Amino acid sequence: MPKKIQKRDAEVSKQLIITHAIELFSQKGYASASMDELAERCGLNKAMVFYYFKNKKGLYEAVMREILTQIQQTIVEENKKHSTPTKELEGFIRTYAKFACEHPYLPSLLLKELSDSGAVVPEMLFASMRKLYALFTDILKRGEAKGCFHNAVPMILYFMVLGTINLMVTTKPLRIKAAELDDIEVDTCTECDIEEIAEYVIEKIKLMLKENR
Numbered sequence: 001m002p003k004k005i006q007k008r009d010a011e012v013s014k015q016l017i018i019t020h021a022i023e024l025f026s027q028k029g030y031a032s033a034s035m036d037e038l039a040e041r042c043g044l045n046k047a048m049v050f051y052y053f054k055n056k057k058g059l060y061e062a063v064m065r066e067i068l069t070q071i072q073q074t075i076v077e078e079n080k081k082h083s084t085p086t087k088e089l090e091g092f093i094r095t096y097a098k099f100a101c102e103h104p105y106l107p108s109l110l111l112k113e114l115s116d117s118g119a120v121v122p123e124m125l126f127a128s129m130r131k132l133y134a135l136f137t138d139i140l141k142r143g144e145a146k147g148c149f150h151n152a153v154p155m156i157l158y159f160m161v162l163g164t165i166n167l168m169v170t171t172k173p174l175r176i177k178a179a180e181l182d183d184i185e186v187d188t189c190t191e192c193d194i195e196e197i198a199e200y201v202i203e204k205i206k207l208m209l210k211e212n213r
Contacts, residue, residue, distance in 0.1 A: 014052045016042050021063045026103040030060055067106060068128035071099050075135055085143030089209075090202050092136060093161055097198035100169045107166035133158055140209075149209040157208075161201055168197050 020041040024033050035056060039046040053059035078091035100107045110129070136158050143149035168189070175188035189197075 010052070013044070013048070017044070017049055017052060017059070018062055018066050021059055022067060022103065025060065025063055026105050029105045029108070030056075035059075064106075064109070065128060067099065067103055068132065071096060072128075072131055072135060074099075075132075079139070085139050085146060085148050086206065088139045089143065089205070092139060093165075093202050093205070094195075094198050096132075096162065097165050097194050097201075100165050101194040104169050108170045110162070111166050111170060136161075143209065152209055157205060161205065164201050165194075165197065168192070169194070 017038070021033075021038055024038050024041065028034075033056075035046055035049060038059075039049050042049070049059070053062060075092050075095045078095055079088045082088050082091060133154070137154040140149055140152040140154050140157065144152055172190070176190050178186070179188045179190045192200075
């Protein structure tokens, strides 16, 4: 019995650390996140954090895996609510947009990984992103089989969706700063919230997929 209690306590402690680490990394990014602050948020000493996760990189891998797994699982559950590939596609885009907004460091990390493959956890991210891409591809395949979509090129559309959302999240501070300059009058979409961005992406992608050339 004591062993079962210890095992259960260990699982609770690990999940507690991951939960607070998701929040900390999302707020401050990998480089600026402090393990001392994380331990304080968890109500644990730092030695306990490193007991469960060997180093900061190992913890970060666990955090990113948790976030990406949550995205995948949420999309799968969302798809169960819909009977058409079109609604599944909408659910995919809205779900990803919501996560990108809630975890703003995730988009910047993914953009860095895709651009130079030199970030903290490239292999793990690559494997997780492949699973997310597979979900997206399956939706498009079902849509083409049912005649809902035409001329679908999954990789291009995938990057259009994720790239747009990732860039809109990561460039928000820059776009706000640009809007404050008065030398050139441009609309930098500073007032757009993530729901509006997701809806815009959805409508444009749907229009593209309806074209039957």
